[in-house]
Amino acid sequence: MYLFLVLSLHTLWVAVSIAMQHGHYDMCKTQTKSDEGIVWEYMACQPESRDMTPYLKVKLEPPNSTCGDPPEPFCAMGNPYMCNNECDASTKELAHPPELMFDSEGRNPSTFWQSVTWKNYPAPLQINVTLSWGKTIELTQNIAITFESGRPEKMILEKSLDYGLTWQPYQFYAADCLDAFRMEPKSVKDLTSSTVLDIICTEEYSTGYATHTKTISFEIKDRFAIFAGPRLHNMASLYSQLDTTKNLRDFFTVTDLRIRLLKPATGATFVDERNLERYFYAISDIKIHGRCKCNLHANSCTFTNNRLACDCEHNTTGQDCERCKKNYQGQAWSPGSYLTIPKGTANICVSSMPSIFPKVAHSTVPPARVSSHKRDCYCYGHSNRCTYIEVVNTAVCVGCRHNTHGQQCEKCKKGFHRNGSAKLDDVNVCIANICDNELLRCQNGGVCHNNMRCLCPSGYTGILCEKQKCEDTGSCSSKSGQESISHNLYLITMIIVTRLCTF
The missing domain is CATH 2.170.300.10 (Tie2 ligand-binding domain superfamily)
Structure with missing residues (x-):
């Protein structure tokens, strides 16, 4: 009968646990079509993908890389030999500040950030454009960088996962990969499931000074397609890989991106030193889509006080929901699973408070x-x-x-x-404990107070009221002195017993 009761409690606990986990997935469920009609599909909690450029901060290195201070001439985009244009930071119509990389396009003429010209040739014209969110984000679509000038002949896209403390290359771009980076040229389409995390150099986007092709891409979707198929129709396969393939989640995760512009477009095998105003960088648009990384513990992310933060669920907390709340540390924190129940789990942080469930017999655990x-x-x-x-x-x-x-x-x-x-x-x-009603009893009518000290009656003192106050004046009888010695021996004995009982 007892074993039946224990097994019943265990079954109830499992049912309650599954129900609770479905409940936590419930906030992330969606309606989908199936052979049985419209059904609810439970999915991992994650914010929707969106344009992440409104939330970033841009920094240029060196800081005086933007043209216009002092004013300087540059050559027309379509005709590099018409050098009667001017960049002037003090005049709104002639200024090209960094924020114009992210403003809405569609106007004519287009707006763009522009660098200084290559007036210091043969010194390299190298500029870093750093994009920072102050928050971990996950990339969900291709990164697209549109150049108003010719696309660079040499460039590196880098990523950071620690807010710019360290950097690693994401992709190399060059007109000649072997010459620029000592790397064989590759395309993302050459990658397989075993090489999906490889860093490659591509020559697809470095076609010199041509103006009809202006965009450089970092192909996120092509890497997704390695697992999900050409049209990303099998997202379940991709989610399974994100759950099980080491470092795959981190590959699409960044806190910062850095565009390292190493050599501007020349359109020839040599640099025309008589017309250095024709060489510069100009970016008219950057598109970056992604979502806040919330470790699958949040369904939304808010931007308040110029800061992105996940609206954490599942008893988690932190900017990325990266730890359990206080009093919910009953087991180690873990990110949620992309897979739905029963294959996956929300990995909810459980209470670290004493359990209300009865202890289960060892034979059934x-x-x-x-x-x-x-x-x-x-x-x-x-x-x-x-x-x-x-x-x-x-x-x-x-x-x-x-x-x-x-x-x-x-x-x-x-x-x-x-x-x-x-x-x-x-x-x-x-x-x-100085005193215990079970082990170390207060002597001579003393009362144990909060297991910390004895409240002694008049005429007695000491840790356990074992000592007569008359001992301090030497007026106690010999019998009292012997009793005091006896009490002290008792105290020492009981302290030893207490220590032994704690091992």
């Missing part, structure tokens, strides 16, 4: 999974190892030190009490 990662434990520094009990979906600290115990080593062992002046992660958080 599946083998415990012991974590080998220190980060999987939330034990306030009193243990670095946890046992994960799958039945109740909870991690329990193992081998709590510093006289602590409990699911997170957050309680004090018997015979010890919480040190009010110490934090939970302090090694001295639990200090020995």
Whole structure:
């Protein structure tokens, strides 16, 4: 009968868990068509893809890279030998500041950012354009950079995942990859599932000074298509790969992008030193679509106080929903799964408060999974190892030190009490009880107060009221002195017993 009750409770717990997880996916469900008609499809929580350029900040290196200060002439785009145009930062109609890379196009003439000319040739004309979000984002469509000038003969697109502290190449662009970067030219269409993360150099977008083709792309969708098919019709396959292929999620994730312009278009094998005003960079438009990275724990992302942040669900918190909320650290934080239940899981942060469910007999608990990662434990520094009990979906600290115990080593062992002046992660958080109604009893009518001290009657003093005040004046009888010695021996004995009981 007891075993039946335990199994019933276990079945109920599993059902409740599945229902709760469906409930958390419920906020991200959508209606789709199937053979059975319109049905609800539960999907991982993630914000919608959108234009991410309104939320970025742009920085140029060197900072005086924009033309117009002082004013300078440059050659017409269509005719490099008509050099009667002028860039003047002090005149709105003649200025070409960086923000014109992101304004709405469609006007005639088009607006664009423009660099200084190559007037310092043969010194290289090299400029970095850094785009920063102050937030982790995931790219969802091709990056498109439209040049008003000829497309650069040499350029690198770089990415950062740590807010610009370190950089790594995303793709190389050159008119001659072997000459520019010592790399064989490739196309994204040459990549396979085993080489999808390769960094390539392409010659497709570096065609000199021609003006009929102005755009340089970084092909996100072509890499998606390796798993999802040419028309991205099999997104389930892509999601499965994003869940299981190491580093694939990170490949499409950035905090910053950097466009390294290394050599302007020359349209020839040599540079015309008599007309250096014809060589410069000009960008009229940059398109970057993506979504806030919320680790599949949020369905929306808001922009407030010039800052993007996920609206976190699943008891998570942080700008990227990258950690569990306080009191919801019952198991290690983990990103959600792209796959829907039952193949995937929302990986909801569970409560770290004591469970309301009854303890289950050991004979019915599946083998415990012991974590080998220190980060999987939330034990306030009193243990670095946890046992994960799958039945109740909870991690329990193992081998709590510093006289602590409990699911997170957050309680004090018997015979010890919480040190009010110490934090939970302090090694001295639990200090020995001075008195206990079970072990160390106050003597001579003393009363134990909060397991911390004895309130002694008049005429007695000491830790356990074991000492007569007359001892301080030497007026006690010999019998009283012997009784005091006896009390002291009792105190020492009981302290030793208490220490032994805690091991």
